[in-house]
Amino acid sequence: MTANISEFCVEMQNIHKFYGPFHALKGVSLRVRRGEVCVAIGPSGSGKSTLLRCINQLETISAGRVLLKGELQGFVEQDGRFHPLSSGQIAAQRRLTGMVFQRFHLFPHMTALENIMEGPAHVKGWSKDQARTKANQLLERVGLGGFGGRYPEQLSGGQQQRVAIARALAMEPEVMLFDEPTSALDPELVGEVLDVIKDLARSGITMVVVTHEIGFAREVGNHLIFMDQGQIMEEGHPRSMLADPQNPRTAAFLSKVL
Amino acid sequence: MTSEVESIGAGFKPVADERREITRNVVVPRRHPGRWIAVAVLAVLVLQFGQAISVNPNFHWDVYLTYLFAPPVIRGVGWTLLLTVVAMTVAITVAGLLVVMRDSENPILRGIAYGWVWFFRGTPIYTQLLFWGLFAVLFPNLSLSIPFGPELISVETKYIVTPAIAAILGLGFNESAYLTEIFRAGFNSIDRGQAEAAQALGMKRAKIWMRILMPQAMRVIIPPTGNETIGMLKMTSLVLAIPFTLDLTFATNAISNRLYLPIPLLLVAGTWYLAITSLLMIGQYFLERHFGKGVSAHSTRVG
Numbered sequence: 001m002t003a004n005i006s007e008f009c010v011e012m013q014n015i016h017k018f019y020g021p022f023h024a025l026k027g028v029s030l031r032v033r034r035g036e037v038c039v040a041i042g043p044s045g046s047g048k049s050t051l052l053r054c055i056n057q058l059e060t061i062s063a064g065r066v067l068l069k070g071e072l073q074g075f076v077e078q079d080g081r082f083h084p085l086s087s088g089q090i091a092a093q094r095r096l097t098g099m100v101f102q103r104f105h106l107f108p109h110m111t112a113l114e115n116i117m118e119g120p121a122h123v124k125g126w127s128k129d130q131a132r133t134k135a136n137q138l139l140e141r142v143g144l145g146g147f148g149g150r151y152p153e154q155l156s157g158g159q160q161q162r163v164a165i166a167r168a169l170a171m172e173p174e175v176m177l178f179d180e181p182t183s184a185l186d187p188e189l190v191g192e193v194l195d196v197i198k199d200l201a202r203s204g205i206t207m208v209v210v211t212h213e214i215g216f217a218r219e220v221g222n223h224l225i226f227m228d229q230g231q232i233m234e235e236g237h238p239r240s241m242l243a244d245p246q247n248p249r250t251a252a253f254l255s256k257v258l
Numbered sequence: 259m260t261s262e263v264e265s266i267g268a269g270f271k272p273v274a275d276e277r278r279e280i281t282r283n284v285v286v287p288r289r290h291p292g293r294w295i296a297v298a299v300l301a302v303l304v305l306q307f308g309q310a311i312s313v314n315p316n317f318h319w320d321v322y323l324t325y326l327f328a329p330p331v332i333r334g335v336g337w338t339l340l341l342t343v344v345a346m347t348v349a350i351t352v353a354g355l356l357v358v359m360r361d362s363e364n365p366i367l368r369g370i371a372y373g374w375v376w377f378f379r380g381t382p383i384y385t386q387l388l389f390w391g392l393f394a395v396l397f398p399n400l401s402l403s404i405p406f407g408p409e410l411i412s413v414e415t416k417y418i419v420t421p422a423i424a425a426i427l428g429l430g431f432n433e434s435a436y437l438t439e440i441f442r443a444g445f446n447s448i449d450r451g452q453a454e455a456a457q458a459l460g461m462k463r464a465k466i467w468m469r470i471l472m473p474q475a476m477r478v479i480i481p482p483t484g485n486e487t488i489g490m491l492k493m494t495s496l497v498l499a500i501p502f503t504l505d506l507t508f509a510t511n512a513i514s515n516r517l518y519l520p521i522p523l524l525l526v527a528g529t530w531y532l533a534i535t536s537l538l539m540i541g542q543y544f545l546e547r548h549f550g551k552g553v554s555a556h557s558t559r560v561g
């Protein structure tokens with residue numbers, strides 16, 4: 001048990017997810033070690049977003065267990081029964097994770113700086129000054145020093161996404177979740193966002209990244225999963241798996257995107 | 259005629275750049291002869307109309323001026339303004355609660371919210387006000403007691419539900435039903451991703467409502483709520499039904515009944531309603547500016 005806590009940051013045990021009658025995740029198990037960059041690829045509708053959203057409880061799982069740092073998420077388990085946590089307790093558990101969305105979802109009524117300060121100041125309860133200092137540091141880190149006073153609509157897509165990454169980092173999460181962070185960007189803006197994410201990966205933070213950027217998976221990933229129809233079809237080290245896929249469906253998918 | 263092309267040249271500002279080698283475009287403002295013709299025609303009409311009513315003895319402008327600032331009229335203005343502001347505050351508070359209740363996971367809270375809107379929207383305000391006036395007759399005593407058990411406290415209703423309170427609750431509760439729908443439309447206009455992004459930060463429900471959703475919904479909510487506030491200003495004249503007899507319309511009616519001169523006092527009341535409406539519109543302007551942060555102004559004006 002103790003080994004578990006230190007070794008695996010994210011542990012999903014046999015997760016099922018139903019949307020009404022639709023079976024979106026069909027028994028997914030995944031373990032992500034501390035500091036690991038886990039990249040998820042797969043065709044559209046295969047359940048990648050759903051998987052990510054189960055980790056931070058934006059979706060309620062139908063069966064199975066999600067553990068973060070060994071702690072069961074969303075429930076207390078007693079005598080084989082699951083007792084749901086209160087929404088306040090779930091909110092507290094979500095602080096372990098930070099999420100970056102495909103369409104940024106910055107708060108449009110706040111400046112870039114205020115977006116980043118929001119978590120530290122209003123969730124962690126830091127003072128305004130502390131939060132502002134932190135936010136300015138993070139803006140520098142994502143290459144946007146001097147852009148703090150701009151509202152999201154005054155920023156390009158790539159800049160917005162970098163602010164969104166800084167906003168998630170401001171909560172100092174244990175795990176960063178990225179859901180296709182570059183899919184909504186013009187091709188020439190993809191690079192600047194990927195550079196920030198690569199930088200993060202090297203800093204040693206645990207990440208789960210859903211992406212269509214196979215090059216990114218090869219370069220910075222150290223754990224690759226291929227999903228199809230709600231299941232993990234193949235899993236392994238990116239370089240070997242991309243070079244020599246074992247599952248025919250992985251091979252078929254890769255031949256289309258590479 | 260000119261409107262399709264007018265803004266291409268007009269209002270165009272060349273790029274600000276202090277470097278020497280860039281010569282800015284010299285932009286000559288477009289002329290708008292149509293506007294000047296319209297102004298001239300309007301001016302003639304306004305002057306004619308102004309003359310027609312200012313020299314017309316039927317308007318009794320001397321009486322108008324005598325009563326415009328008469329104490330009962332000023333008191334009426336004060337009460338009308340007070341009723342509007344307090345009833346609107348009640349309505350906004352109740353509607354805010356109802357909108358959160360509607361979104362609640364608790365089916366009983368949701369049911370109450372639906373029932374409230376159904377009832378107050380479905381019955382005429384005049385009837386509601388009549389019943390508020392009869393409240394003290396229908397329930398002479400208000401008491402707190404254990405059901406079928408002993409009474410704990412008891413008060414005579416007429417000391418609690420005074421005509422002013424009846425007017426405020428009557429107007430406020432009725433309005434809350436309409437505001438709930440406006441608020442709901444405002445919150446529904448926000449992308450689901452906003453709440454999810456806030457949840458992902460670990461924010462709790464109440465904070466998400468107050469800090470993320472509410473300020474964004476405000477942009478959609480304020481214009482129709484401004485309408486409703488101005489409507490409420492005029493609706494206060496219905497409190498006669500309770501009867502509550504201190505508001506502006508009642509005050510001016512009482513004077514005109516005494517003088518047998520309805521026209522000048524209608525003008526007095528109209529002037530004051532217009533003045534208060536102007537004040538409310540100024541308030542609305544500043545609210546809209548405050549909550550418009552981060553969104554381009556006039557984004558819907560087509561060039």
Ligand SMILES: Nc1ncnc2c1ncn2[C@@H]1O[C@H](COP(=O)(O)OP(=O)(O)OP(=O)(O)O)[C@@H](O)[C@H]1O
Binds near residue numbers: 019044
């Ligand atoms: N809220 C929902 N209600 C019903 N079905 C849903 C819902 N969300 C997702 N699904 C379904 O679940 C399946 C998996 O969706 P998911 O968004 O996880 O796919 P994905 O792998 O992220 O795809 P993409 O690459 O297009 O983002 C899809 O078939 C989708 O239609």
Ligand SMILES: [Mg+2]
Binds near residue numbers: 049179180
């Ligand atoms: Mg997806």
